[in-house]
Amino acid sequence: MRSALVLVAFASLSYASTPLARDVSAKLYTACKNPGHVALTFDDGPWTNNKKISDMVSNAGGNCTFFMRDCIYNSYNSTNYTAVIRYAIAAGHQIASHSWSHKDLTTCDNVTMGQELDWMNTALKKVAGVVPAVIRPPYGAYNDDVLKACGARNMSVVTWDSDSEDSWANANASNSKAAYDRQIRASQGSMLILNHETVGKCNEVLAYALEALISYGFQLVTVAKCLDIAPYLWVGQPEKTEPLLQYTWVCNNSGATS
Numbered sequence: 001m002r003s004a005l006v007l008v009a010f011a012s013l014s015y016a017s018t019p020l021a022r023d024v025s026a027k028l029y030t031a032c033k034n035p036g037h038v039a040l041t042f043d044d045g046p047w048t049n050n051k052k053i054s055d056m057v058s059n060a061g062g063n064c065t066f067f068m069r070d071c072i073y074n075s076y077n078s079t080n081y082t083a084v085i086r087y088a089i090a091a092g093h094q095i096a097s098h099s100w101s102h103k104d105l106t107t108c109d110n111v112t113m114g115q116e117l118d119w120m121n122t123a124l125k126k127v128a129g130v131v132p133a134v135i136r137p138p139y140g141a142y143n144d145d146v147l148k149a150c151g152a153r154n155m156s157v158v159t160w161d162s163d164s165e166d167s168w169a170n171a172n173a174s175n176s177k178a179a180y181d182r183q184i185r186a187s188q189g190s191m192l193i194l195n196h197e198t199v200g201k202c203n204e205v206l207a208y209a210l211e212a213l214i215s216y217g218f219q220l221v222t223v224a225k226c227l228d229i230a231p232y233l234w235v236g237q238p239e240k241t242e243p244l245l246q247y248t249w250v251c252n253n254s255g256a257t258s
């Protein structure tokens, strides 16, 4: 029994062979630090809109940040997310963690929480050759244990100070445009804006938002740039080069185990 437990503990460490630091709370950022900066962020992908969003932000002369979750390797059969993620990185956008399966981490025991963090980092390391230094916990929900689990992995926790309202129950394009107008007017020098790349019905809002933000004088940058922190803990060659649909990854509750 004892050796089985030890194996489980090692399996959850996946990418890090060094022991985790104890009791180091993650740095928590709720807003950009640099005046004039806007960090547009898109949660819950990768999804079929990723390349379109990436191109729209690039064409506007900016960069953005994608907080990604599980199944980036084989769950959505029509789009090659390996290629999509590498494309976004090559365009200058930042890939960050949204943890593995979108659990409310404040309700997870420490083992589950560790899996949620490590599986996502392992997946991004293997698929895209990056280990993210930034995580947005699902629902923006954190407590001391979440901050410690992220801190032990040298990750910073980033929430938001502005909301496109694209995931609200009454979300529609006009409500989101109004939310942008209102929050740009109320902004105090910078904005860290929550969007969801999986909310197709509000995508038309992005063109509007890009124009409004730029004409207000904002520069569109990654979360890392607006906070003056590194985007990644590790950058190297991706390990996975085989085609997308071969089920070499386990994209369900077993996590990224290979």
Ligand SMILES: *[C@@H]1O[C@H](CO)[C@@H](O)[C@H](O)[C@H]1NC(C)=O
Binding pocket: 075, 076, 077
């Ligand atoms: C992807 O393909 C697999 C195997 O053919 C299938 O079981 C699964 O339902 C498909 N997933 C989606 C999201 O279409």
Ligand SMILES: *[C@@H]1O[C@H](CO)[C@@H](O)[C@H](O)[C@H]1NC(C)=O
Binding pocket: 061, 062, 063, 091, 092, 093, 219, 220, 221, 222, 225
């Ligand atoms: C976007 O990223 C590219 C590539 O890293 C960089 O050259 C460019 O300066 C960035 N643009 C902004 C507005 O930060």
Ligand SMILES: *[C@@H]1O[C@H](CO)[C@@H](O)[C@H](O)[C@H]1NC(C)=O
Binding pocket: 023, 110, 145, 148, 149
């Ligand atoms: C979870 O881990 C933290 C340290 O990261 C510790 O303070 C806390 O007591 C642990 N919780 C449980 C239920 O073991």
Ligand SMILES: *[C@@H]1O[C@H](CO)[C@@H](O)[C@H](O)[C@H]1NC(C)=O
Binding pocket: 016, 018, 020, 021, 152, 153, 154, 233
């Ligand atoms: C975290 O940073 C410390 C100090 O740089 C390093 O020793 C440790 O290996 C890092 N841990 C992880 C999981 O990256």
Ligand SMILES: *[C@@H]1O[C@H](CO)[C@@H](O)[C@H](O)[C@H]1NC(C)=O
Binding pocket: 170, 171, 172, 173, 174, 175
């Ligand atoms: C959007 O939703 C609001 C209610 O929240 C409604 O008043 C408005 O008519 C809707 N607009 C469109 C274009 O559907």
Ligand SMILES: *[C@@H]1O[C@H](CO)[C@@H](O)[C@H](O)[C@H]1NC(C)=O
Binding pocket: 080, 081, 082, 083, 086, 241, 242, 243, 244, 245
């Ligand atoms: C998906 O993209 C990756 C990276 O560009 C490539 O190596 C792989 O062959 C692609 N898979 C398929 C099924 O096209």
Ligand SMILES: *[C@@H]1O[C@H](CO)[C@@H](O)[C@H](O)[C@H]1NC(C)=O
Binding pocket: 250, 251, 252, 253, 254
């Ligand atoms: C996850 O997928 C693997 C491989 O397809 C399968 O063996 C395993 O039973 C699945 N686990 C769950 C919890 O669905």
Ligand SMILES: [Zn+2]
Binding pocket: 043, 044, 098, 102, 138, 139
């Ligand atoms: Zn989310």
